[in-house]
Amino acid sequence: MSLLPQLLFTGIGIGSIYAMVALGxxxxxxxxxxxxxAQGEFSMLGAYAMVILLTGFGLNYFVSxxxxxxxxAIFGVVFASITYWPLRDRGQIPVIISTIGATILLSNLILATYGPSPEVLPGLFDGAGFLVGNVFMDSQYLTIIAVTAVLVGLQYLIFEKTMVGKKLQATSQDKEMASLLGIPVIAMIFGTFAYSAALGGLAGILVAPILFVSVGIGPLIALKAFAANIIGGFGSxxxxxxxxxxxxxxxxxxxSYISVPYKDAFAFLMLLAVLLVRPQGLFGERIAEKA
Amino acid sequence: MTRTASSTGRTALYGILALAAVIAVALLAPTQGYYLNIMMQAATYAIAVAGVVIVLGYCGQLALCQAAFLGIGAYCVALGTVDYGLPFFVALALGVVVTSIGGIFLGLATLRLGGHYLAMVTIGFQMIVTMVLTNWISFTRGPDGVSGVERPVLGPLELGIGSHYLALCLAFLVGVTFYAASLKASRLGRAMQAVRDNELAASTCGIDVFRTKTIAFGISAALGGLGGGLFAGAFSYISPDQFTFNESIVLLTMALLGGVQSPVGALLGTVLLVLLPEWLRFLRQAYLAVYGAAVIAIMIFLPRGVWGLVADRFFKAAPVETGPVPPLPLLSRKGEASKEIVLDISGLAKHFGGLKALDGVDMAVRKGSVHALIGPNGSGKTTMVNVITGLYVATAGSVKLLGRDVTSFAPHERAKLGMCRTYQNIRVFRGLSVLENVTIGAERDGNDVAGAQATRERALAALDFVGLRDVAGLPVGDLPYGHQRYVEIARALAGSPEILLLDEPAAGLNLTEKGEMAALLKRLKGHGLTIVIIDHDMKLIEQVADHITVLNFGKRIADGEPRAVLAHPEVIAAYLGEPRNEAA
Amino acid sequence: MALSRRFALGLISAAALAGSLVPAAAEDTIKIGMAAPLTGVAAEVGHFQQAGAELGIERVNAEGGALGRKFELVIEDDQTTNPGIVLAFSRLINRGDLVAVLASLRSTQVNAISADAKRAGIPVFFGGTDPSLTQNGNPWFFRTRPNDSFSAKVIADYGVNTLGKKKWAIVHSTDAFGTAGAKALTASLKALGIEPVLVQGFNNSQADMTPIVLAVRQSGADIIASYTPLETDVAVLARQFKQFGINAPWVGSASVASTTALQLAGPALHGTFAVADYNSAANDEAKVYFDAFSKKVGRPPDYTSAWTYDSIRLIAEAVKKAGSTEPAKVREALLSLKDFKGAEGTYNFDQNGDGLRGYNIVRNDKGTIVFERHIAFDK
Incomplete structure (x- = not known):
C-alpha cells in the first residue's frame, strides 16, 4: 500500500497553512x-480572538x-504605529528587532492571561473528513486549501488589476515618487499592515482546529512561512x-521516508541549499540597490 | 590606530588595573552558591554578547544564532573533556575553532545577500543545532545533557574552586572587552562600521564588503564558542534547552539594552539582564511581556542603549589633536597634460529588463583632464558612473582603467587600482566621525601610505584641503549638508585616486556653496587630478571641463571640446526638449 | 576604564540587594525550600505544585508540626528553565536555614542541580521520573514519584499480561522524558520476551502526525504505547489514529489521561489507558488529598501536585522520628520509614532514594478517567 498519495495530501494541507501566513x-x-x-503572532491572536467570540460570547461562527x-485588521494598524512607524527611517534591522520584541510581548501577554493550557476551537465542518481510496481527506485541510486558493486568486486580481493594487506596488517600489504622484503612501502602508494582520488572523483561525489554540502556534507556523518566502523568492x-x-x-x-525527529530541519536545509544555488529564490528577481 | 604613545600607556595601565581588580574580586568572591552562579553566568554570557556587538553593533548584520554558538562551544568542552578525555583548555580551543569555522561557513552562504537573509538563515541554523543536540543521542547524550564537566588546575588557580574559576572567566572577559574595544578603532573595525553605515560607499572606498562581514561573523561566532566553553565549565552540567532560539534572543537583547555599538555597554546590558529576572521575580509571568515591551522601547527611545545615555552624559567627543601635517600629495601623480588615457570605455551597455539605460557608449578620459559627463535627466549618467565603478554589472562593453580591463572587477577591486568616487545622494558613514570617514578613504588598499600615523596624517591633510580640519572629531551627521559633501570628497582624495568620479557634487547646494565648490574643483584641476564630473550646472561645467561627453537616452550624442560640444545641434535639442533642471 | 571593577562591584551590591528581598521569617519554624516553575511554559503546573506543598504544610501544622515547631515553605521561581533552577536552587541553599528542599518535576532540571544538590548536604525531594537520576550515588536525593522504569514495567505488564498483546508500537517525544521512557519500556518488554515492531520518536509540538501514524499502521502493531509530555501532541495523535482507522488499544504515559488532553481530544481518546502515579480512587490518602485540593484550588488534583504534598508530610514524619532537624539524622529517618501512606502510594525508600515502586492503570471511559488497578513491584 503506497503512502505517497496520503503524504502528498497532508503535505499540501500543511503547506497551504505556511503559504497563507507567508502571503501576509x-x-x-x-x-x-x-x-x-511577529507574523506568526498575528495567527495566534486571531485564533484567541475567535475563541473569545465563539466560545466566550457564544456568537455564531460566521459573525465571530x-x-x-x-x-x-485594527490590531494591525496599532501594531504598525508602535513597531514600525517610529523606526521607519532607521533601516530594516531596527524594525526587525522591534517586531521580535513584539513577538515576546504578545506571546507572554497571552500566556499570562490565558495560561499555557491550549484551547479548543471547532472548525467550520463538524465531520472529520472522508476517505477517497486510501487517502483520508481531513475536512479542515480541505477548507484551508480552498480558502488559500481563493485568497491567492483575489490577491492576484487586486494587485495586478485594480488601481489600489497598482498604487500599492508603486508605494513599495519608490515611496517618494509615489507620494509625488499623489498616492496616499501612509494610508497604503497602514492598510497593508491591517490586511496582513487580518490575513494572519484568518490563518490562525483556520489552523486552530488542527493545532489547537496556544501560544506555541505562532512560532510553529511563522518560521516555516519565513523559509517559504526565501525559497519562493523574497517579496514574490x-x-x-x-x-x-x-x-x-x-x-x-x-x-516519513527519512527521519521524523529531524522533520523541522528539512525546511531549513532546503533554505540553505536554495541560498547557495539560487539566492534570489525560485520566483525572485536579482536584488540591486539604487546607488 | 589613532592613539598616541601616552594614551596607549594609559590604556595598558587601565587594563592592568581592571585585571587586578577582577582577580581580587574573584578571589574574594564566595566559593559556591547563588552569588557565584549568577556572576559566572553574567561573565560567560558577556563574552558571547561581545560577539553580538561585533557582528550587529559594528558590522550591522543581524544574526539570531549566538546561543547556537554558545551551545557548540559548551558541548565541545563538555563532550571533549568528559567523553574524549581532552584537556580542558584544548577542548575550549577546539570549541572556538569549530564555532569560527561554522560562522565563516554560514557567512559565506548568506552574507552576500541582504540583512534579513542572515536573520532567517541563522534562525534555521539555530533550530538545526538544537535539534541535533537533542536527537543525536549517541554523540551528544541527547536531552539529558552532559554532566560532570571537570575544571583543571592552572598555575596558582585551582579552577575546581568556584571563585578561582570565576577569576579565569573574568580575565577572559576583560581580554575580550579590550579586544572588542580596540577592534572598533582598528582598520578592520572601521571597515565593519563603514559596511554597517553604507555598503555601497564602503565598497567603492575599497572595502571588500563580503569579506568584512564574513570576518565579523566569524569573530562573533568564535566569541560565542569561547563564552559557551567557559559556561560549560562554570556549571559543570549542560543540556540542549540552554542553547535555544530564546537564548539567542536573550543574548541579542543584552547587547541592545546595554548599547550594541559599545563592548562596555554590552557588558552592562548583560549584567542588567542577568540580574533583572532576579529582581523582577515579583512580576512573574508578566516579566517576559515587560521584557518584550522593553525591546521595542529600547529600539525606539534608546537606539544606543543604556550605555549610549551614559556616554552622552559623561563623555564628550574629544577634539582631535592636530599638529602640523604634510600637505596632500596630489601633485605627486601629476603628469604632463598628457595624451595618456586613464579610463577607456568602449561599447558600454546596461539594460534593466527591457530598459536600455546605457546603450553602447564610448568614452576616453585623459590623464590630468577634467572630463564632464552631461545629459538631461534619465539620460544614463549616474548609471554610467555606477557601471564604471562596478556597482552595476555591465550588460556589454568594457571598462579599462590604466590599460587594465576591469569590466568584471568588484567595486573594491577597482578602488584598489585607484578609482574613487562620490555620490549624488551623499553616502557618508553616519555612525563615524569626520576623521574616521576620511581615514577609511586613506586606508584603501593600494594607497601610497603605510602605518597608522601616516594614514591619520593623510586623512587630516585631505580634511585640511577641503577646509574641514577643525571639525575632524565631530560625528559626521552633525555637519551641515554641504559640508558632508566635502567630507565625501575628502574621503576620496585621501585615497590618492588615479581617477576621481564626482556624481553631481553641486546638487542641493545654494549659490554661495556652489561658488565654493567650483573653487575647490579648480584647485583640484590645478593639481592635475584626473576627474570625471557629472553635473547639471552648465556654468560649473564650463568653468572646469576640458572635455565633455553628452548622453541622451543611454546613447552618446556628442563628445569633444566644451565649446564645440555645447554648440552641437543635437545637444541643444536635447536640452531644449527639457528645461534645465538644476536640482535633479 | 575601571569598568570591569565597577561591573564586579555592581554585581555584588546588586546581588546583596536581591538577597535582601527575601522576607525574614519567624525564627522558630522548620523551613522547607521549594524551587517551582512559577513562570515559563510550566507556570500552571508550578502553581499546582505550590498548592500541593501548601496543603502538606497546612496538614502537618494542623497535626502539631514536629519538635514543637511549625513548618514553613520558602519558594523560589525556577522559570521552567535549567539555568533558572540552578539559580533558584543555589539561592535556597545559600539561606542556610532549610531542612530540606523540594526541586523539580522535570528530569532535566533535576539533572541540572544534581552536582549542587550533592554538595548542599540536605535532603532534596523531586518528582522527575527519569530512572537514572537516583543512580548517581547522591545520598541526598529522594524521589517521591515512581520512576519510569516502573511506569514502563507497568505498561508492559498490563499490555502483555492483561490485554494479551504482543506486537508493540512505541511512540515517544525526543525530549528527556520521552526518550528515557521509551528506552525503559523497550527494556521491560524485552524482559517479557517481546521486541517492539516500531519505536518512533518525534519532536514536541508537531502540527501534524501523519508520518508517525502511517508508520504505526505500516508496522501492523496491535497495541500502542506512548511517552510524550505535551497534551497537544497527545490530542493530535489521538485524532489522527482515529482518522486512519487505527483502533489498537493505547496505553500511554500520564499525559494521555490528563484533564487538558481529555478536553482537547474529546472522543478520540475514549477507551485509552494511561499510567498514573496519582489517582483519587487508588487509596484513602489519595481521597483525602483529592478533597482538600479540590476545595483549595477549585479543580481536581493530579500527579503534578500530589508528590509535593507527600514530600512535606514525609519530611515532617522523618523530623519527628529523628527528633532533630540535623540533615544526616533526617536522612537516616527517611530511609528507615516503613510503609508510609501517602497520596501517591505507600512509601518505602531504598538506598538510592526511590520511594515508590508502582503505578496505577487508569482508563478513559467515555471521557471520565476511571481507576483500573494498581500494579506494584518489589524492586
Missing part, C-alpha cells in the same frame, strides 16, 4: 519593506469570524505560495 508576510515586504517577525478578522507572491507548498510536502515526505 510578503505583502509587508512589498509595501513597507518590513520583515515582520467576521468580528475576529476586523479586530485583527507566487513564490510565497509555492515556497509554502514545497516546504509542506518536503517535510511530510522527509519525515
Amino acid at each position: 508576510f510578503v505583502l509587508l515586504i512589498r509595501s513597507a519593506n518590513v520583515v515582520n517577525f 469570524l467576521g468580528l475576529a478578522v476586523v479586530a485583527m 507572491i507566487p513564490g510565497a505560495i509555492c515556497g509554502g507548498l514545497i516546504i509542506g510536502i518536503v517535510e511530510t515526505l522527509g519525515a
